[in-house]
Amino acid sequence: MALRGIDVSSHQGVINWEAVKSQIDFAIIRCGYAGDLKAYDDKQFIYNATECTRLGIPFGVYLYSYAQNIENAKSEVAHTLRLVKDFKLSYPIFYDVEDPQYQAGLSNDLLTEICNTYCSEIEAAGYYVGIYSSLNWFRTKLNSSVLDRYDKWVAQWNSIDQADFTHGMWQYSSDGSITGITGRVDLDIAYYDYPEIIKKAGLNGFQKPAPEPEPEPTPEASCEELLNTANAKIEALQKENEQLKEELNNMQEKDPEKLDVKLIFTCPKKATYYLSLDKDDELYYKAGSVDKQNGS
Numbered sequence: 001m002a003l004r005g006i007d008v009s010s011h012q013g014v015i016n017w018e019a020v021k022s023q024i025d026f027a028i029i030r031c032g033y034a035g036d037l038k039a040y041d042d043k044q045f046i047y048n049a050t051e052c053t054r055l056g057i058p059f060g061v062y063l064y065s066y067a068q069n070i071e072n073a074k075s076e077v078a079h080t081l082r083l084v085k086d087f088k089l090s091y092p093i094f095y096d097v098e099d100p101q102y103q104a105g106l107s108n109d110l111l112t113e114i115c116n117t118y119c120s121e122i123e124a125a126g127y128y129v130g131i132y133s134s135l136n137w138f139r140t141k142l143n144s145s146v147l148d149r150y151d152k153w154v155a156q157w158n159s160i161d162q163a164d165f166t167h168g169m170w171q172y173s174s175d176g177s178i179t180g181i182t183g184r185v186d187l188d189i190a191y192y193d194y195p196e197i198i199k200k201a202g203l204n205g206f207q208k209p210a211p212e213p214e215p216e217p218t219p220e221a222s223c224e225e226l227l228n229t230a231n232a233k234i235e236a237l238q239k240e241n242e243q244l245k246e247e248l249n250n251m252q253e254k255d256p257e258k259l260d261v262k263l264i265f266t267c268p269k270k271a272t273y274y275l276s277l278d279k280d281d282e283l284y285y286k287a288g289s290v291d292k293q294n295g296s
Helices: 017-023 045-055 070-084 108-124 135-140 145-149 194-201 223-254
Strands: 003-008 026-033 059-064 093-096 129-134 151-155 169-176 185-190
Touching: 017 045, 026 045, 026 070, 045 059, 059 070, 070 093, 070 108, 093 108, 108 129, 108 145, 129 135, 135 151
Parallel strands: 003 026, 026 059, 059 093, 093 129, 129 151, 151 169
Antiparallel strands: 003 185, 169 185
């Protein structure tokens, strides 16, 4: 599947979400950047998240990281959780790790530890989490197997998604145009049905659905009940057999030469039949059906 969305921040100004709604399947909204200070909250986050909630637009969030050590990462966790606690996110929380000034010079091991700290603590708080970065950073700096357990959102502005590793989202353009948004906007594709995944798992503030109740076992019939059922079937077959005998007698009375044997029973359908035979009765088998017109 491929769902189309956008990611936005205060750089897009005041968005007309009513106009935007019909053009997208989802939105990823920046909640803030850096550590847990109100000054670092995205100034449009509350408005954007409230409007998406009001209009029923599925959305998630991202936090732009400046973390250079584990302490910074923990502060960014606190910042994110403070901002999202009053919203139900049907898309993930993404950790945006790409800063050229504060993070490009960090070792791969330290960057991995920063990402793992943030993601594991967001997960522990009951949220679906992933990492956002460029295709180049994922290949050269965020390529540790430690991060394989987290979802990835890959930025590669191209007509073809060239990421050769598992990822749930692709940011394919920074030059999109959407009615209701002034100026350029990032365009994204989601490969997973995140709302279904998140709600089914009971993450991001959603309550996990109750399991389907086990079907009630069918009580076993008693021997007496089984015998009564069998007797009822036998009685019905005996009545049917008597009716067939009566029809045969009527046919013989009308034209006795057409039938040269005494037909005592015929099988109109596949079933198990019970016959009562007298001592001198003879039983014949003939495939096919009796043709009342020609007696064959």
